[in-house]
Amino acid sequence: MKDLAFGIRQQLQTQLPLFIFVFVLFAMGVLFGAFLVQALTLEQKEEMSRHLGSFFQSVMLDEPGSGQGSAFLAAFSLHVKWLVLIWLLGLSVIGLPFVLLLDFLKGVLVGFTVGYLTGQLSWKGLLVAMIAVLPQNLLVVPALMALSAASVVFSFQLVKYRLLQHPGIGLKPAFGRYARTAALAAAAVAFAALFEAYASPYLLQWISPMAAAGLKG
Numbered sequence: 001m002k003d004l005a006f007g008i009r010q011q012l013q014t015q016l017p018l019f020i021f022v023f024v025l026f027a028m029g030v031l032f033g034a035f036l037v038q039a040l041t042l043e044q045k046e047e048m049s050r051h052l053g054s055f056f057q058s059v060m061l062d063e064p065g066s067g068q069g070s071a072f073l074a075a076f077s078l079h080v081k082w083l084v085l086i087w088l089l090g091l092s093v094i095g096l097p098f099v100l101l102l103d104f105l106k107g108v109l110v111g112f113t114v115g116y117l118t119g120q121l122s123w124k125g126l127l128v129a130m131i132a133v134l135p136q137n138l139l140v141v142p143a144l145m146a147l148s149a150a151s152v153v154f155s156f157q158l159v160k161y162r163l164l165q166h167p168g169i170g171l172k173p174a175f176g177r178y179a180r181t182a183a184l185a186a187a188a189v190a191f192a193a194l195f196e197a198y199a200s201p202y203l204l205q206w207i208s209p210m211a212a213a214g215l216k217g
Helices: 002-038 042-061 068-089 093-121 123-132 134-163 171-198 200-216
Strands: none
Touching: 002 093, 002 134, 042 093, 042 200, 068 093, 068 134, 068 171, 093 123, 093 134, 123 134, 123 200, 134 171, 171 200
């Protein structure tokens, strides 16, 4: 048990600079996504506003306690697809740039969503973002960042082992650490999916009337 705790602590120390780098890349994506909102034409904003209004109306009409199992599976499947893609790309050196690109794109999606909601609804949009976007991403984003950092480490170890024939480096322990990080990331996004399925609908139903009124106004 002590050896496992020591190994995890050592792994965190090794990957912390990479985690920070990946998080900065994600933050740049968030800023870029927020700026993209300003590039939307008036017609695009009006179309998105209609879709958003329809979404709020459907939330107000739906029963929050129905379909939670399906909602959980849908949310978990979406998050796990990101994890699986990052994990698979990390198994090859040529996939490393695409891992970093995915982190940037995730930031763009979050930044665009928050930026659009805030731009359309002002403080009400910020409240919607805090309810519908922030909570699950407090788990999803760190999980993606941790797995991305682990994929960078594993890719470098592949280079040392296969291309440089670096002595004393075995892939089996490295792969085990990589797989363990992926499992922990999957557990984190499972908790995020649970929140999306079982808590977010009630919170959204509470805020939807206010948000819909803001769109009309």
